[in-house]
Amino acid sequence: TLCFPLGEEEEKLENTEVKQQRSLAGMRILLAEDNEINAEIAQELLATQGIAVSRAADGQEAVDLFCASEPGDFQAVLMDIRMPVMDGHQAARAIRASGRQDSDIPIIAMTANSFNEDMEAARAAGMNDFVPKPIEPERLFLVLQNCRR
Numbered sequence: 001t002l003c004f005p006l007g008e009e010e011e012k013l014e015n016t017e018v019k020q021q022r023s024l025a026g027m028r029i030l031l032a033e034d035n036e037i038n039a040e041i042a043q044e045l046l047a048t049q050g051i052a053v054s055r056a057a058d059g060q061e062a063v064d065l066f067c068a069s070e071p072g073d074f075q076a077v078l079m080d081i082r083m084p085v086m087d088g089h090q091a092a093r094a095i096r097a098s099g100r101q102d103s104d105i106p107i108i109a110m111t112a113n114s115f116n117e118d119m120e121a122a123r124a125a126g127m128n129d130f131v132p133k134p135i136e137p138e139r140l141f142l143v144l145q146n147c148r149r
Helices: 008-020 036-047 059-068 088-096 116-124 137-147
Strands: 028-032 052-056 076-080 107-111 129-132
Touching: 028 036, 028 059, 036 052, 052 059, 059 076, 059 088, 076 088, 088 107, 088 116, 107 116, 107 137, 116 129, 129 137
Parallel strands: 028 052, 028 076, 076 107, 107 129
Antiparallel strands: none
8 A cells, every 4th residue: 555645736736737738849959969860859849849959979079069159049958977078067157157257058968877966966067857668758858847037
């Protein structure tokens, strides 16, 4: 026999439904992902919500694209952790240290390593949230809705 508190699930569902009503259409995301298949899946998922995606193949390219963009061009960064040239932690730190007015942009870690220490390391690097791989679309969209400024 399992005992669960009554009413808690209804509240979560109600909050989820309210959040899902907010459109993500028109959002611009910087996606840092070195794996071609993972990048393609993420881009297709984001496109279903009307989100425009600029892709970087590694952390250094993500930092370069962010710094070359106009402030406010991107509303969030989806950052893989393990990438060549510069990993996601280093890239997040570089974006935070860039001195730009939008250096506080939401950065969401995406990784198959989803232990507590991985989440803590992402937060320590300046990331705001964490989406485990394989990506669950509902979770990703809720995280992005929370980023919407």
